[in-house]
Amino acid sequence: MEWHRVKNIILAILVIVNGMLLLLVWNQKAETQRYEQSALDGAVHVLAENGIALSPQAMENRSSCQPGNAERDIEAEAKLASVLLGETVHGENRGGGLYTYSTQLGELNVRPGGVLSAELADVPAWHAEDPENHASSLVENLGIECRRVRSNLSPDGGTIMYVQLVGGVPVFSCQITLTYEEGRLRSLSGILLAMTEPELENGTLLSLPTVLLRFLDDVLDSGDVCSAILEVEPGYVVTQSFSSTIQLRPTWYISTNTADYYVDGITGELTRAATA
Numbered sequence: 001m002e003w004h005r006v007k008n009i010i011l012a013i014l015v016i017v018n019g020m021l022l023l024l025v026w027n028q029k030a031e032t033q034r035y036e037q038s039a040l041d042g043a044v045h046v047l048a049e050n051g052i053a054l055s056p057q058a059m060e061n062r063s064s065c066q067p068g069n070a071e072r073d074i075e076a077e078a079k080l081a082s083v084l085l086g087e088t089v090h091g092e093n094r095g096g097g098l099y100t101y102s103t104q105l106g107e108l109n110v111r112p113g114g115v116l117s118a119e120l121a122d123v124p125a126w127h128a129e130d131p132e133n134h135a136s137s138l139v140e141n142l143g144i145e146c147r148r149v150r151s152n153l154s155p156d157g158g159t160i161m162y163v164q165l166v167g168g169v170p171v172f173s174c175q176i177t178l179t180y181e182e183g184r185l186r187s188l189s190g191i192l193l194a195m196t197e198p199e200l201e202n203g204t205l206l207s208l209p210t211v212l213l214r215f216l217d218d219v220l221d222s223g224d225v226c227s228a229i230l231e232v233e234p235g236y237v238v239t240q241s242f243s244s245t246i247q248l249r250p251t252w253y254i255s256t257n258t259a260d261y262y263v264d265g266i267t268g269e270l271t272r273a274a275t276a
Contacts, residue, residue, distance in 0.1 A: 043209035047216055051227055052256075054212070059232040064205045064265050065169055068198035068236075068248040072112065074099070076143070077194035081108050083141050084118060084188070086125060097244075113238065113246075114174060114193035119186075126185040134185065135160045135178045144192060149175070157181040164192055170235040172253055172262060172273075193238070195246050203250075203266065208232070211252050211263050218270035219261075226256035237262065 044054050074091070081101035082088050085108060091099035097112035106120035120126050128134035131153055139146050139162055146162040147170065153160070157180040164174035176190035206214070212232075219226065232255075236248040250265030253273075260273035 039207065039209040040212075043212040047212060047229070050216060050220065052216065052229060053227065054229040054232075058229050059208065061233060064208070064234050064252070065236060065248075065250045066200040066205070067203050067250055067266070068166075068200045070193075070195040070198040070246045070248070072097075072114075072244045072246065073194050073196050077110055080142050080144065080192075080194050081110070083143065084108060084138075110194075112244070114191045114195075116176070116189065116192055118188040120184075120188070122184065127183055128180060128185055129183070131158070131160065131178075131180040131185075135162075135180075138178070138185075139176075142192075144194065146176070146192075153180070157183075157186075161190075166198060166236065166248065170233065170253070171238065171248065172235050172251060173237040191238075193246060198246075198248055205250055205265050206263075206268055208252075211254075211265070211268065214268035215254055215261065215263055215270060222270075224259065224272075226258040228257045229254060230257060231255040234265070 040059075047054050077099065078089065078091055078101070081091065084105075085101060085103040086105045087103055089101045089103055091101050091110070094100055099110050101108045101110070104121065105123060105125055106118055108116060108118040110116045132151060136148070139148075145165040145168070147165055148160065149163045150159075150161040152158045159180070160178045162176050162178075164171045164176075171193070174191045174193055176188060176192050178185060179187045179189075212229075231253070233253045235251055235253055237251045239247045239249045252263040252265055254261045254263060262271045262273055263269070264271075
């Protein structure tokens with residue numbers, strides 16, 4: 001038999017084998033998806049039997065987050081301070097990881113774990129006819145990805161809150177509040193992490209159905225009462241605040257019609273969210 005015919009036969013066999021492998025992979029993926037959907041449907045059913053409704057819209061994002069580690073980035077922190085205070089500034093190390101940055105526009109203090117507070121001077125730079133647009137522009141320029149989560153404004157002023165994101169995923173324990181009074185930004189406070197790119201780790205995480213059932217068990221045990229889950233979102237919390245190493249721990253946020261909760265994505269431990 002001529003070589004080109006043998007080659008064509010071999011190529012045809014390889015194509016058939018690759019096609020069969022792709023079919024097996026697709027079938028396995030489809031079977032996994034069917035199993036996951038069945039488990040989720042079961043969890044929703046158990047919740048309903050206990051008087052808690054959960055709509056499909058409440059859990060559109062079903063992907064959990066891998067744990068990660070990062071380091072405090074003093075240079076990025078100084079850039080943040082420079083953007084906020086309007087000029088290049090160098091932090092003064094006050095000891096214990098506390099850095100202070102100051103200009104004519106105000107003073108910024110940053111502690112380990114990203115805990116910060118800025119008292120701003122009464123100068124034209126902080127005047128804001130439209131606080132929401134002013135806050136959005138300021139936070140965007142800080143160079144740290146954030147998402148607005150709450151706005152409580154009146155003609156006399158008020159507050160606007162943002163949560164930090166890592167790769168589009170919220171870090172629930174990292175939130176900052178901008179306070180406006182009499183037409184100007186008066187202060188900024190909360191937790192905002194200037195850090196290196198997180199290194200994600202492999203780990204065994206709880207599935208969403210398991211998280212929902214753990215939530216149900218703990219809520220029933222605690223005596224809390226709710227009748228509807230309004231939102232379920234995966235994200236992180238920072239578990240080590242007073243160190244240069246920042247640990248991002250997978251966590252599920254569950255909002256109900258009576259209270260909000262966090263469920264640890266590794267242990268399933270339930271924590272009631274603090275009321276803002």
